[in-house]
Amino acid sequence: MPAPRAERVYAYGAALGFLCDLAAGDPRRGHPVAAFGRAALALERRLxxxxxxxxxxxxxxxxxxxxxxxxxxxxxxxxSPVLGVALTAAATWSVLGGTSLAREAAAIGAALESGDLAAARARLPHLCGRDPQHLDEGGIARAVVESVAENTSDAVVGALVWGGLLGVPGLAGFRAVNTLDAMVGHRSPRYLRFGWASARLDDAAGYPGARLTAALATASGPHPASALRTWRRDARRHPSPNAGPVEAAFAGALRLRLGGTLAYAGRVEHRPLLGAEFRAPGAADIPRAVRLSRRVNALALGASLLLSAARARGGVSGRPREAR
Structure with missing residues (x-):
């Protein structure tokens, strides 16, 4: 396929898939990521x-x-450009999770705003793996803001970066790596060694998307100077090499204090504070985090199209153009 046509196919398909996610969220039935998860689990049982x-x-x-x-x-x-656009759109829609992320965060925020702490606790596991039973309103609000920040990178920006670099294989490959990390990449006794490769590969695959997410949150947030300062100062304190820059940039952009004590399935972690000089998050800050996430997602789509254009013209992961 000539370079300009390949560029247009990806641009139209990625934009259409992004709009499908924006309008409808995740496919409700026959989700390819769920099918991949079932296949990965079946293979895990054998290996x-x-x-x-x-x-x-x-x-x-x-x-x-x-x-x-x-x-x-x-x-x-x-x-077939038409089939190429359709394939790219379907792949993009399947791997993006920005709208579902925003809906879950908004549902928890609405429960907190109405004073229904029990409903917020019941809903939190749909968004992240933390133990909600002993979290108060502030703890749940912090969990939501941190999850929105991290998943902006994992569920949207990272996929768009690799889509721009490698096309449909990049979209599918990134989502596969990220899904595997969620399945086996954690430090439980069963997966400490078996999941090591998935966790390391996810760190590598998520590296460019996390930095782009932090940069876009800094540039498009309400407090760019605070975001940049907090990102540069606090990101390295986070135990995750990719969540650190993203959460620190969101903390500074929103002027919220993130980090601290949290619990996963009975395991307590004490993480350093990000943006220690700011106030703790509350229910009213969840919509602010969601709005920032949506701005970052839209800008990331633009960055993905620019990467694809450079690739199609031989500037990224392609053969140099012949001299004219």
Whole structure:
């Protein structure tokens, strides 16, 4: 496919898929990510051993298989711009989760605003893995703002970055890696070694998207100077190399204090504060975080299209153009 046409196919398809997510959220039935999760779980049952090698094989087969299948599909439709746009739109819609993220955050915020703490606690597991039972309103609000920040990168920006760089295989591959990390990349006794490869690969795949998310949150947030200062000062204090820049930039952009004590399935962690000089989040700050996330997502789509244009013209991950 000539470079200009490839550029247009990705641009139209990614924009259409982004709009589908914006209008409808995640597909309610037959979600490809759910199907991938079932396949990865079935393979895990066959491969699981308490060692890194089997985990690395599992990661390579799952993530590599998803990217390879997407590459074959993209190759199969390369002669038809209409089918190429449709494939790119479907892939983009399938891998993005910005609207579902915003809806879940808004539902929890509405429960908090109405004083229904029990409903907010019941809803929180739909958004993140924290134990909600002992969280008060402020604790739930902080969990939501932090989850909105981190998932802006994981559920939207990271996928768009890799889509811009590699097309449909980049979209599918990033979502596969991110899904595997959520499934096996945590530090439980079962997955400490088996999930090591998935966790490290997710760190690497998420690196560019996290930095772009932090940069866009800084540029588009209400307090750019605070965002930049907090990002530069506090990001390295976070235990995650990718969540750190994103949460620190959101903390500064919104002038909110993030971090501190949290609990996951009975395990308590004490994380350093991000933006320690700011106030703690409340229910009214959840819509502010969602609005910032939506601005970042829209800007990330533009960045993805620019990356795709450079790639199609030989500037990124492509062969140099012949001299004229």
């Amino acid at each position: 699981w051993r308490d060692d890194r090698l089997n985990g690395a094989v599992h990661t390579a087969l799952c993530a590599g298989g998803a990217a390879a299948a997407a590459a074959l599909a993209e190759r199969a439709v390369r002669r």
